[in-house]
Amino acid sequence: MRLALPRVFAWAMLAAVQSAAWFASPVAAREAAQPAARVTLPPYVRIEYRVTWGDNGFVVGTTVQESRLGATHFSLRNTAETTGFVRLFKRATVVNASEGDIVAGGLRPHRFRIERSSGRNESADLDWRAGEVRMSNGRSFKLEPGTQDMLSLFTQLALVDIDGDVVSIPVMTSKRVERYDFEVLGKENIKTPRGERMTLHLRHREPDSKEATEIWLGLDDARLPIKIRHVDRKGTVFDQIAVRIDTTETREGTR
Numbered sequence: 001m002r003l004a005l006p007r008v009f010a011w012a013m014l015a016a017v018q019s020a021a022w023f024a025s026p027v028a029a030r031e032a033a034q035p036a037a038r039v040t041l042p043p044y045v046r047i048e049y050r051v052t053w054g055d056n057g058f059v060v061g062t063t064v065q066e067s068r069l070g071a072t073h074f075s076l077r078n079t080a081e082t083t084g085f086v087r088l089f090k091r092a093t094v095v096n097a098s099e100g101d102i103v104a105g106g107l108r109p110h111r112f113r114i115e116r117s118s119g120r121n122e123s124a125d126l127d128w129r130a131g132e133v134r135m136s137n138g139r140s141f142k143l144e145p146g147t148q149d150m151l152s153l154f155t156q157l158a159l160v161d162i163d164g165d166v167v168s169i170p171v172m173t174s175k176r177v178e179r180y181d182f183e184v185l186g187k188e189n190i191k192t193p194r195g196e197r198m199t200l201h202l203r204h205r206e207p208d209s210k211e212a213t214e215i216w217l218g219l220d221d222a223r224l225p226i227k228i229r230h231v232d233r234k235g236t237v238f239d240q241i242a243v244r245i246d247t248t249e250t251r252e253g254t255r
Contacts, residue, residue, distance in 0.1 A: 041158055041222050042247040043069055049240045050193070051080070059084060063240060067155060074107055075099040076151040093117040098151040100126070105146060106159045112149040124149075133172065144170050144177045157182075157215065158223040162200065180204055182215070190216055190227060193243040197226055210235045221245060 049063040063080040081093040094116050100109035113123035123136045126143070134140045147170040148156050156169060168181045185201040199216035200223070206212060216227040226242040 041067070041069055041155070041224070044247060044249045045222075045224065046244075046246045046249070047224065047226075047242050048244040050243050052239045052241075054237060057239070060238075065151075069102065069155075072102055073100070074102055074152075074155070076155065078151055091117070096151055098149050100152070106156045107148065107152045109149045109152050112151070141176065143172065146170050147172050147177050154215070154225045154228075157202070157217060157225070162202075167202065187219065188216065192226060192241055194226075194245070197221065199226065209233055218242075 045065075045067045047065045049065065050059060051061040051063060052058055053060045061080060061082045063078060066077045068075045076098040078096045079093065080095075082090050094114065096112075096114050098109050098112045100107060100111070102108070108128065110126050110128070111124065112126070113121070115121050121136075125134050127134065132140050132142050149172065153169060153171055157167070160167065160169075162184060165184055166181050167184060168179055170177050170179045172178075182202040182204045185203055188199050188201045189196055190199055197216075198219045200219055201214065201216055203212060203214045210231055211233050212231045214227075214229040215225050217223040218226040221242075224242075224245065226245075228240045230238045232238070
């Protein structure tokens with residue numbers, strides 16, 4: 001099972017952006033009637049990430065993740081681009097966006113899209129009543145309750161109860177819905193550009209492969225993902241780490 005976590009470039013992991021399409025799942029009529037989940041995250045969050053490649057931490061790009069959470073609706077937007085020396089050779093920008101409802105179980109995406117500077121765009125509409133997703137390439141298939149898309153997954157991890165050894169969330173790739181089991185490795189104090197932060201460390205490994213994804217949820221930062229590491233099939237490491245988190249939106253943008 002391949003974990004299609006966000007990547008902006010074929011050679012760099014940008015954990016909360018891009019790759020195959022992940023989408024949402026059907027919901028029963030009784031769930032639709034339930035009250036919205038009690039969201040503990042700030043109504044607005046903007047996270048700036050630095051993306052590095054390899055053991056030496058060579059900077060290859062940046063990612064900006066913005067989330068807006070209302071009483072019953074959410075929208076997420078992630079913009080990733082190459083920077084510095086790498087940008088001279090590979091100029092690339094990818095925007096991923098997700099929007100949907102907030103229900104008793106957390107997030108329930110309705111629409112997901114990818115916009116690439118190359119022009120290769122993708123989108124998907126999620127029909128929860130019909131229990132299927134319809135993709136822009138004409139493909140459609142059934143979904144399973146609780147499924148998250150590639151952006152909502154990380155926000156969902158900040159909302160769900162994590163009190164066991166494994167947290168399991170169904171995620172949809174471009175081909176099917178798969179259940180991703182994240183091993184709960186426990187609390188860990190890590191060094192970041194924002195100082196030392198106490199985190200909850202999660203890890204998903206691909207069977208019979210070097211490929212793995214690790215997530216550090218900030219326990220002092222509303223359980224937002226403050227570090228994400230992806231190891232590709234060749235064993236190359238890509239890290240994404242938060243350099244700034246803002247919860248105030250300004251007219252000029254965010255600061």
